[in-house]
Amino acid sequence: MDDHEAHAKSFGPAADIYERGRPGYPGAALDWLLPAGRPRVLDLGAGTGKLTRQIADRGLEVTAVDPSEGMLGRLALAVPGVPALIGSAEAIPLPAGSADVVLVAQAWHWVDVARAVPEVARVLSPGGRLGLVWNLRDESVPWVRRLGEIIGNQERERQTTVGPPFGPVEITHFRWSTTLGPERLIDLVASRSAIILLPAAERAALLNEVRRLVATHPGLVGRTEFEMPYITECARADLPT
Secondary structure, three states: OOHHHHHHOOOHHHHHHHHHHOOOOOHHHHHHHOOOOOOOEEEEOOOOOHHHHHHHHOOOOEEEEEOOHHHHHHHHHHOOOOOEEEOEOOEOOOOOOOEEEEEEEOOHHHOOHHHHHHHHHHHEEEEEEEEEEEEEEOOOOHHHHHHHHHHOOOHHHOOOOOOOOOOOOEEEEEEEEEEEOHHHHHHHHHOOHHHHOOOHHHHHHHHHHHHHHHHHOOOOOOOOOEEEEEEEEEEEEEOOO
16 A cells, blocks of 8 residues: 555544544535535545535435445444545546536545546436535645644645546635634544554654643643634536536
């Protein structure tokens, strides 16, 4: 297993931490990503269902696909009744034309784009849409910048390459924040693939550095809750009709 694959497969054993720590997505991002009407949605790389539940809450038909049984087990608890299937972007377990939009949250950088693009196109209806979304920490805030220094910045992995048969990629950004406390911040950090894969002693030392940040930074000290600012990046590309 190469380093990229190890990172991609690291999340399953940490499903509970991922569920506790990771945020959802701003409603404005979904408004922009989803086509009008009542599209059939495939949440690809659905994880524990952070995005799936937001789609279901809109009353839309949604199917979740992820390669991790552990992640889908948590998803089934969060959104019972939503079809949840083992699969990947390179091998989607759905028939041709069965979705109107495929959404990929925090996961397109893990896929083999050359294989994933034709497979996503296969399961989409004519004129269907591929939407990509990432939550990025807003490091213009001093304590968040310091957090990035502690845990390392892996935002460079993000990529929005799509290509034919899809049309041009449109990209936009949404600023928002979510409220969390010290323990959820620890879970957020611990849910990152690079942290999951660290030797136990190194992981513990890094998480202790995050605890020290919370205990000493002027923007956080003495607070039981604080705002984590995000910039959510969204990309979309449509098939021809």
